[in-house]
Amino acid sequence: MLRILVIDDQSDVRAMISIVLRIHHFNVVEAASAEAGLKEFEGAQFDLAIVDIFLQGINGLDVIGLMRERVPGFPVVAISGMTALDYVSASPELSDVVCLQKPFRPNQLVRAVEAAYQRSARYIAESTDVA
Numbered sequence: 001m002l003r004i005l006v007i008d009d010q011s012d013v014r015a016m017i018s019i020v021l022r023i024h025h026f027n028v029v030e031a032a033s034a035e036a037g038l039k040e041f042e043g044a045q046f047d048l049a050i051v052d053i054f055l056q057g058i059n060g061l062d063v064i065g066l067m068r069e070r071v072p073g074f075p076v077v078a079i080s081g082m083t084a085l086d087y088v089s090a091s092p093e094l095s096d097v098v099c100l101q102k103p104f105r106p107n108q109l110v111r112a113v114e115a116a117y118q119r120s121a122r123y124i125a126e127s128t129d130v131a
Contacts, residue, residue, distance in 0.1 A: 001026060001027050002027065002047040003044075003046050004026050004027065004028050004029070004046065004047065004048045004049065005029050005040055005048070005049040005050070006018060006029070006030050006031065006049075006050045007031045007033075007034065007036075007037030007050065007052060007055065007060070008032075008050070008051075008052040008055075008079070009032055011032065017050060018030055020109050021113070023106075033055065034055045034056075034057050034059070034062070034063045035057060035058065037051070037063060038058075038063060038066060041070070042070075047075070048074075048075040048077070048113060048116055048117055049064075049067060050077045050079060050113070051076055051078055052078075052079050052080065053079070053080040054080060060080075061078075061091075064078065064094060064097060074120065075098075075116040075117050076097045076098070076116060077100055078094075078097050078098070078100070079099075079100045080099075080101060080102060097116070098116040098119065
């Protein structure tokens, strides 16, 4: 069972994401802010994170960057209600982040999680082959 960290400052969005993921048998930890999410990330092992791009304080892009400094290639689904997701996929260091625009359907969320996890598995395999 994958352990997923959900970082979003909107409680209703966090709740919806968590419900969908739990129905699909994922283990979910919620964080209501970038700071809380990074604290959870530092204190526990996660297989994937879902990060809102527009958070209070530290923005989601910075959160993703900090996570990947600690765990290169860490699988991430970036979510946003704005078109800022275009910037994510255009940024070389974030090009493998899966982007999902709000509002999204439950099946889109599950597919995004699966895609992000598969991309991470390829990254790990390629890193191992190079080393």
